[in-house]
Amino acid sequence: MLAAEAPKITDWMQAWGSLAGLVMSTAAVIFTGLLFRHEIRVRREEQRDGEAAQARLIVCGVAELDVRGDEVRGAFWYVANHSSAPIFDLKAWIVANYAATGVIFEGDEELQTLHVLEPGQTHRGRLNFLDTYSAETVGLDHVACAAEFYDGFGLQWRREGGLPPERIVEFDDKEQSLLSLTWSYLWVLSDPFKLLWGKVLAMKSAASLHMQLAVLKRAKRRR
Structure with a gap:
């Protein structure tokens, strides 16, 4: 069954x-x-x-060092806006170029600001180092220009030398x-x-x- x-x-x-x-x-x-x-x-x-399209067209760099005798006192920097829109609240300063080797350079230096950088314009300036360095030790490839700014859409970015732009986002975002x-x-x-x-x-x-x-x-x- x-x-x-x-x-x-x-x-x-x-x-x-x-x-x-x-x-x-x-x-x-x-x-x-x-x-x-x-x-x-x-x-x-x-x-x-x-979002990074405009930020990639903002170029910053160090044109030359301010050398007096055998001492490096500062650097001449520039920020160029190659985009078709202005950038706002630009802040620029000199930092160590971490891609370079053999030199420890303390980079956190003097800060300069600019309210608006129009399309096609280049802003240049000179920054004093907080300390003096030997011209035999610090060269142009040991420093870089860093910049923070707001693009045309209100997004905040940071560029350092030839590195890609990085978005600066608030904690809540x-x-x-x-x-x-x-x-x-x-x-x-x-x-x-x-x-x-x-x-x-x-x-x-x-x-x-x-x-x-x-x-x-x-x-x-x-x-």
Whole structure:
């Protein structure tokens, strides 16, 4: 009697077919989530690249050192605006060029400011070092000009020598950006897997019900 009411091979085949469908659905959901996550990352990179378009056209550097005798007293710097929009609240100073080797140069020097630098203009100035250095020790490749400014969209940037511009973000904006990014990832991972888990439970219930009905039908036929 028990052997007669046991599930047949066709029932197992249908169950395995349901399991295969479940595996394929799982793979499709995971692939969709990963693809959407990649799309979010690409769009964020494109947004950051677009935001830095003007900042990349702001060039700062050291033209020459102010050498008096065998001592270096300061540096002549410049900031050039090659973009089509003005920059605001420009701050410039001299720092150590960390790409250079062999010299330890204390860079945190005098600061100069400018309210507006119009498109196509170059602002030049001279900064005194806080200390004097030997001309045999400190050369032009040991120092760099650093600048902070606001672009035409009100975003604040920092450039140092030939390095790429870096966005200066307030703490609240960073926190908001982190929360936004975390929420995006969680949303990508949560909704598809909630849907997947619902499908798993539904298919499990359907397979169990199907096998129970098959057993009942065979039992009725034997009666």
